[in-house]
Every structure is written in structure tokens, then in C-alpha cells.
Amino acid sequence: MTGPLVAPDLGAVFGGRAVLVTGGLGFIGSNLARRLLALGARVTLVDSMIPEYGGNLFNVHDIAERVRINIADVRDRSSMDHLIQGQDFLFNLAGQVSHIDSMRDPFTDLDINCRSQLSILESCRLNNRAVKIVFAASRQEYGRPEYLPVDERHPVAPVDVNGINKVAGEWYHLVYNNVHGIAATSLRLTNTYGPGQLLRHNRQGFIGWFIRTVTEGGEIQLYGDGSQLRDLNHVDDVVEAFVLAAAALERGAPNAAGPSPAGRFYNLAAEPPVSLRELAELLIELAGRGRVRHVPWPEEKKAIDIGNYYGSHARITGELGWRPRVPLREGLQRTLRYYEQHLRHYL
Amino acid sequence: MTGPLVAPDLGAVFGGRAVLVTGGLGFIGSNLARRLLALGARVTLVDSMIPEYGGNLFNVHDIAERVRINIADVRDRSSMDHLIQGQDFLFNLAGQVSHIDSMRDPFTDLDINCRSQLSILESCRLNNRAVKIVFAASRQEYGRPEYLPVDERHPVAPVDVNGINKVAGEWYHLVYNNVHGIAATSLRLTNTYGPGQLLRHNRQGFIGWFIRTVTEGGEIQLYGDGSQLRDLNHVDDVVEAFVLAAAALERGAPNAAGPSPAGRFYNLAAEPPVSLRELAELLIELAGRGRVRHVPWPEEKKAIDIGNYYGSHARITGELGWRPRVPLREGLQRTLRYYEQHLRHYL
Numbered sequence: 001m002t003g004p005l006v007a008p009d010l011g012a013v014f015g016g017r018a019v020l021v022t023g024g025l026g027f028i029g030s031n032l033a034r035r036l037l038a039l040g041a042r043v044t045l046v047d048s049m050i051p052e053y054g055g056n057l058f059n060v061h062d063i064a065e066r067v068r069i070n071i072a073d074v075r076d077r078s079s080m081d082h083l084i085q086g087q088d089f090l091f092n093l094a095g096q097v098s099h100i101d102s103m104r105d106p107f108t109d110l111d112i113n114c115r116s117q118l119s120i121l122e123s124c125r126l127n128n129r130a131v132k133i134v135f136a137a138s139r140q141e142y143g144r145p146e147y148l149p150v151d152e153r154h155p156v157a158p159v160d161v162n163g164i165n166k167v168a169g170e171w172y173h174l175v176y177n178n179v180h181g182i183a184a185t186s187l188r189l190t191n192t193y194g195p196g197q198l199l200r201h202n203r204q205g206f207i208g209w210f211i212r213t214v215t216e217g218g219e220i221q222l223y224g225d226g227s228q229l230r231d232l233n234h235v236d237d238v239v240e241a242f243v244l245a246a247a248a249l250e251r252g253a254p255n256a257a258g259p260s261p262a263g264r265f266y267n268l269a270a271e272p273p274v275s276l277r278e279l280a281e282l283l284i285e286l287a288g289r290g291r292v293r294h295v296p297w298p299e300e301k302k303a304i305d306i307g308n309y310y311g312s313h314a315r316i317t318g319e320l321g322w323r324p325r326v327p328l329r330e331g332l333q334r335t336l337r338y339y340e341q342h343l344r345h346y347l
Numbered sequence: 348m349t350g351p352l353v354a355p356d357l358g359a360v361f362g363g364r365a366v367l368v369t370g371g372l373g374f375i376g377s378n379l380a381r382r383l384l385a386l387g388a389r390v391t392l393v394d395s396m397i398p399e400y401g402g403n404l405f406n407v408h409d410i411a412e413r414v415r416i417n418i419a420d421v422r423d424r425s426s427m428d429h430l431i432q433g434q435d436f437l438f439n440l441a442g443q444v445s446h447i448d449s450m451r452d453p454f455t456d457l458d459i460n461c462r463s464q465l466s467i468l469e470s471c472r473l474n475n476r477a478v479k480i481v482f483a484a485s486r487q488e489y490g491r492p493e494y495l496p497v498d499e500r501h502p503v504a505p506v507d508v509n510g511i512n513k514v515a516g517e518w519y520h521l522v523y524n525n526v527h528g529i530a531a532t533s534l535r536l537t538n539t540y541g542p543g544q545l546l547r548h549n550r551q552g553f554i555g556w557f558i559r560t561v562t563e564g565g566e567i568q569l570y571g572d573g574s575q576l577r578d579l580n581h582v583d584d585v586v587e588a589f590v591l592a593a594a595a596l597e598r599g600a601p602n603a604a605g606p607s608p609a610g611r612f613y614n615l616a617a618e619p620p621v622s623l624r625e626l627a628e629l630l631i632e633l634a635g636r637g638r639v640r641h642v643p644w645p646e647e648k649k650a651i652d653i654g655n656y657y658g659s660h661a662r663i664t665g666e667l668g669w670r671p672r673v674p675l676r677e678g679l680q681r682t683l684r685y686y687e688q689h690l691r692h693y694l
Contacts, residue, residue, distance in 0.1 A: 103526065106465050106519075114461055114515070118453050118508070156503060157518075159525065161465070164518045168461070171504075171511045172453075178506065179450065179650045303526045 007321065013247040015040035020087040022046045022074050022120070023055070023094035024067075027197040028136065028189075030059035031235045032091055032242055033067055039243070046083060046094070048073035053096065054198040058345035074116040080123045087128060089246050092120060092173075093136040095166070098203040099304055102162030113165035114172075121176045121184075132249040133184040134242050137170040137265060138163070139311055141188060148229075149312040152188075152267055160304040170265060177263040183249045185261035187241055189268050190311055194235030194331065195338035199346040206276060207232060211332075212346070214283045214290035215339045223297045223305075226277030231270040231310040234331035237324045241268055244320045259319055269311030270324045282329065287336050354668065360594040362387035367434040369393045369421050369467070370402070370441035371414075374544040375483065375536075377406035378582045379438055379589055380414055386590070393430060393441070395420035400443065401545040405692035421463040427470045434475060436593050439467060439520075440483040442513070445550040446651055449509030460512035461519075468523045468531075479596040480531040481589050484517040484612060485510070486658055488535060495576075496659040499535075499614055507651040517612060524610040530596045532608035534588055536615050537658055541582030541678065542685035546693040553623060554579060558679075559693070561630045561637035562686045570644045570652075573624030578617040578657040581678035584671040588615055591667045606666055616658030617671045629676065634683050 019036050023029040024045025036043050045067055047055040060067060072079040074094045084090065095113055096102065102109035117135075124131050142150050143157035158164045173184040193207045202209035213220045248261045274282075277292070284290040297305070316322045339346065366383050370376040371392025383390050392414055394402040407414060419426040421441045431437065442460050443449065449456035464482075471478050489497050490504035505511045520531040540554045549556035560567045595608050621629075624639070631637040644652070663669045686693065 106469065107462070110462055110465060115454070115457055118457060122453065153502075155500075158522070160522060161519065164515050164522065167518075168511050168515045171514075172508065175505070175507060175511065 008247045017088040019089045021091045025055035029093045044068040059196045090133045099162045106161040117169035134245045135173045135186040137186045137188045139190045144306045151312040183262045186265040191232045214287040217289040220280045221295045229273040229308040234326035266316035267311040269313040273310035355594045364435040366436045368438045372402035376440045379586045391415040406543045437480045446509045453508040464516035481592045482520045482533040484533045484535045486537045491653045498659040530609045533612040538579045561634040564636040567627045568642045576620040576655040581673035613663035614658040616660040620657035
């Protein structure tokens, strides 16, 4: 459709620019901050440090002197009104990400994943219509796949409250793009792993919990036979997708490097898919410790499980030139090395 | 797929049963109440009487002695906790329905169309898991049609905040059905007209405004050439869909009368589609007064317009035996007659 993609000069896009990252002390936000600093951006990180959510000051221990850290909740409109002013880019990553928690306490999930997103967008509309926004959405929006790999034409049919609210949060961005002209795009992340991830509990997905378990030499419990397929992205790849999406918003549309991502959404994905059992076994091999035990499905997890899932990243590869670069084995190795050194900061 | 549908004995389903209707003083709720009374149900109507929303005591002037009217807001959890107890059926119709208002005040739309729905469902989960729920959703969920007629396989892609929040409200019902076992189904209504509709302002869709305008002998303003196609259901047909859906939930699944609607959603629709210009001309002919003027599109309406829309009701016809019965000309005639007599109660 378009000519060969030219890698954008990211330093030229971000050098000296003001960037706000919500959820900035979390797993992906802090890794993104590091990358944006390297590209010369002036970075403000907003995080509310809600216990058990993922914000962790240790995640920025090496860059704390070079970023502005602002503790605030995205639900707090007046703080956001202030912080949003003068920003060139907004990486909107703050969220409640636990599916199980969303079923136990749906109202908190609603407030953070719906109301706050509306509030942030209203704040942009009233205070900074020129800001460019990249939103962190989730493969969770698709629910149980009807076909594999899941592409962006797949119906959206979430199986839990968190998935529904993430859909709403994403679509607010697209509507504000289309109706109010606030440039926004959305990335639907699949399972992400790497340094900086929450390991304290097992309610934010399996991968962090697996990593913690083998790091501690413990027993990974697999529900059923562990044959469910998943795809996993290393956080470095995810960070690059955010950076490329923002740079493409900045360039505007249409241009030689593909159509504008404004008002669009993109799957992140990785290949090949891997079963949870294979993943557990690979982690145990790489760590040189840990073991697997198969256990029956807990009722509340079975009710919202989605079976096999892996996605297609053809759209973002074609339009923005992104593809995953970090092989799973290498990514897991680097991750295990990180936690072997720093585990105490994540417990 | 299934054998010929046997019309359910609705009197046997609803006779003596306790039924709660949220939005019960509104257009569809009050017509539904009348039908449920005729079927022998014990009917409680909940409405918050928010000015400009559609609740109108005149809508129940003929049945006020035979229903229980409870003024309360669905956002008020403790009231709903009390009212939900002991109900056999919940017809969940309360909502903010103006697309334009949702763009001007997205938070109120969020509170009513998302938070209240979650709150009602949590109330059911904690107080009355046996209740059977029919939710009033909207064709608005589909956004701009990719193909016509729109069936239930059409992607959901709302173009405004109201549409997004209606999606979330509907999907909460489906998730609570699937995860918590609270029997719920959803009807995606298309444009509905008939006695009892709000006519006070033009922010709840065109049809009520057209009817008011010709009743007053005024000028219908058509945006552009008025060629956009729509389908319209008379409220009596919509009421029958609610009753049939609830009866099917009661029967459970699977059975001779088709699959259970639990956890499913259905389009209401009508054929043939009609252009806004044809509709205006038909109303003017039937009323014997009024006129049409073509005006340019207002910016804020253009931004969220969906072009042509008409739906397919094949799924609900096949599974629940519903089809529209009231021809457009006859339905409009009856509606005009109603407002010629009662217009002052709707201004």
C-alpha cells in the first residue's frame, strides 16, 4: 500500500519536547521514561502509587534525578488540568489492570479505567488540544478469540469488567480524536514482561508471577494442563511501539511513512505463541531452579479465562514499522537477571 | 434451525409476578408498564424524574392507581438495593439517551449509563440473583454502518460518548450473566416512536421533534438533503420485544421455543427503511399541516452523525418470534392523534 517505511528520526521528534507519562512509575511507564530521556525529552511522570497496582519508585532509581516525578491520581481532575498544560505528548498508561480485582471491586475499575480517561480527555480538550496521546489498551478487549491470530478486525467482546472498561477508555480516545480533533491513538498490548514488573501478587497476569516463582526457586502452579497459548512482548519492544506511535502522530497524515495512527488502534503481538507450560519450563531451565505443578482451575479464574490467545501485529508493522525484536529466550534471560539482583525491591 | 415458534402464554409467565421497571415513567417504560399490568404483573416503576430526560407522570395517568411509583435515581445504590429485592423481573430502561448531551457533559452520561448499570447488577448479585433482566440498549452501539442492514455480527464502533457508555452498560449485563449467573439479555433498540415520548426538546433524536413540529403546524428542519435512511419501531412493538425476551429468559434454555436469550443481544428493527425527508413528508400529510425546510448541518451534529442506518431483526425473529407489527403509517397516525389530544402534557 505504501512505500518502504523510513525509520523516523526519533531524536528529532522528542528532543527538548515536554512529555507526560501517566502510570509513569509503573512497569511500562518507567521503561518508557528511560527511553524518552535517551531521546532527549523532558519527562514528567505521574503516578498515584496505589498499593498493589504497580507503581514502584525503584523502577526509576537510575533516572530519578533527570525526570520530574509528580505523585497524583488520574482521577484528580484539577491536578491533571495543571499537569497536562504545555505537554507535547501524553503517554496514557495509568490503569487498574487486574481482571480479578475488577470483578471483586468493579467501581474502582470503572473510576480509573473509564472516568479518569474521560477526565484526562476533557482536560486536554479544555487545556491542551494540541497534545498528542498514545493510550495503553489491552488484548483483553477481544475476549475469547473466535479465530487466531487475532487481528484488529476481530470482534471486541470482553469477558470481564476490566475488559469492558478498557474498551470504553480506548474508545473515548478515538471519539475525542474524531469529534474534538485531539490526536490520539491506541495500542492493544498483549502480555508484557521485563524488568520493573509488579511481582508482589498474582492478580496482574501470570508472567510476573511465574518469574517471581522461579526466581525464588518455588513451584509454578499451572491451571489444568497449561496448554493455553499466549504471546508475550518484552517491555523494550512495547516501549518502542509507544515511541513510534507518538512520532507518527507528530508527523501527521498521510505521509511517506504510512497513514497517520490518529483515531486508530493497533495490536501488539509476538510470534511464535507459547503455551503456559512451555513458558514455565523455559523459565525453570533458564533460572536453573523452580518446578511445575498442575492444579485444578479456581472457579473465579475459570469464569473469565479466554482459552488460547495470540495476536497479529500486521497492521502496526505495515503502518508504523513496528515489530517485536527481543526473542523470548533472551528477553526472559535478561528479566531473570534483573530480578536475581533486585527482587527485594519488588516484594 | 429450531422448530416453529410457539407463542408463549405471557399471562402465565407474568401473572402475579413482581416486576421492576427502571425509567418506568419514561416513554418506553410507561408503555411497558401498561402491557405488564394487562398480563397480570405486579408492577413497580422507578424513575428519578430528571428534568429533560423523559420521565412524565402524565405517561401513567391512566394506570397510576394500579402500579407502585417510586421516585428514585438508579445512581442511588441503597434505594436500588431495597427495590430490587423480591422482584422476579427487572426491565432496565433508565438511561441518559441524548447523544449531544453526552458530548457536552460526558460525566453525567458515564454515571447513569455505566456506573448505575454496574450498581444495579451488583445489587442483583448481592440481593436477588434469581431476577431476570432485560436491558434496553441502542443501535447507537454500531456507529456508522459498514454494511446494511446491520445485524448482530456488525462491529460495534460508537461515534460518541453516549454510544460507548451504552456498550459498556450492555456488556456489564452480559458479563454478569456469564460470570455470576444472573440471567440477562439485551435489546438494541432502533428509533422508537409513539405515545408518551419526550417532545420538550430536540436532543433525544429526530422523531419526537418531527412529531411535535407537525402537531404544532411548524417547520421541520432537515439537515442537508434529508436523504439519510432510518428504521423506526412503534413503541407497542418494542414493548412486545421486552415482554417476549423476559418470557424466554423465564423459560430457560434450550427449549422448543428457541434458544435462551441469556447472555445474548438482539437488534430491534423495521422494514422498509425510510428517509428523513420521506418521514417528514408523511407526517405532514397525515397531520394535514407543517412544512419542511432544508438547512445546513450543525457542526456538533455532523461530527457524530452516522449516515444511513437500518437493522436486521432476523436473530430475534428466529429465536424469540418477535417481529414488528405496526405499519409506519398507522403507527404515526395513532401517535399524531395522541399528541393532538395531549400535547400540553409534553411541553
